[in-house]
Amino acid sequence: MLKSSPDMIIDLKELKKIVQLFEGTALSELEIEGKEIKVRMKKGIPQKISVALPQESGQETPAVKEAPAKPEQKQENLRTITAPMVGTFYRAPSPDAPPFVEKGDIVDKDDVICIIEAMKIMNEIKAEVKGKIKEILVDNGEVVEFAQPLFLLEPLT
Numbered sequence: 001m002l003k004s005s006p007d008m009i010i011d012l013k014e015l016k017k018i019v020q021l022f023e024g025t026a027l028s029e030l031e032i033e034g035k036e037i038k039v040r041m042k043k044g045i046p047q048k049i050s051v052a053l054p055q056e057s058g059q060e061t062p063a064v065k066e067a068p069a070k071p072e073q074k075q076e077n078l079r080t081i082t083a084p085m086v087g088t089f090y091r092a093p094s095p096d097a098p099p100f101v102e103k104g105d106i107v108d109k110d111d112v113i114c115i116i117e118a119m120k121i122m123n124e125i126k127a128e129v130k131g132k133i134k135e136i137l138v139d140n141g142e143v144v145e146f147a148q149p150l151f152l153l154e155p156l157t
Contacts, residue, residue, distance in 0.1 A: 081151040087118035
């Protein structure tokens with residue numbers, strides 16, 4: 001765990017940079033505390049980033065930033081596959097290779113469906129469930145954020 005100095009003040013742009021850097025490290029937990037802000041992050045499958053800012057009365061009230069909203073799904077049984085990290089999304093293993101998946105393809109739970117490059121490391125992203133690719137929500141080469149929806153998949157049994 002890393003802790004900051006108590007005099008540290010941070011703006012939202014700096015906080016976003018810290019979150020992106022944190023995602024690309026081997027750290028499992030990060031806590032930053034200053035005069036006017038306290039930020040604590042843990043790796044795993046976090047759903048929210050919590051930031052506590054003081055009110056005028058001197059008490060702290062948490063301000064919570066939700067994960068990006070999932071796109072509206074036409075069918076309730078679709079599963080959204082999201083980015084597990086910040087990085088660059090690639091549909092194929094190399095520029096001259098065919099994409100891992102196309103819309104309509106059937107995938108098994110261990111099939112690689114894309115790559116996210118983070119800090120010069122190519123991370124294979126697997127389907128995690130057997131299903132049919134209904135939508136590809138990101139363009140090749142696009143920078144993606146943590147928890148950003150990448151694919152809509154219809155689970156198959």
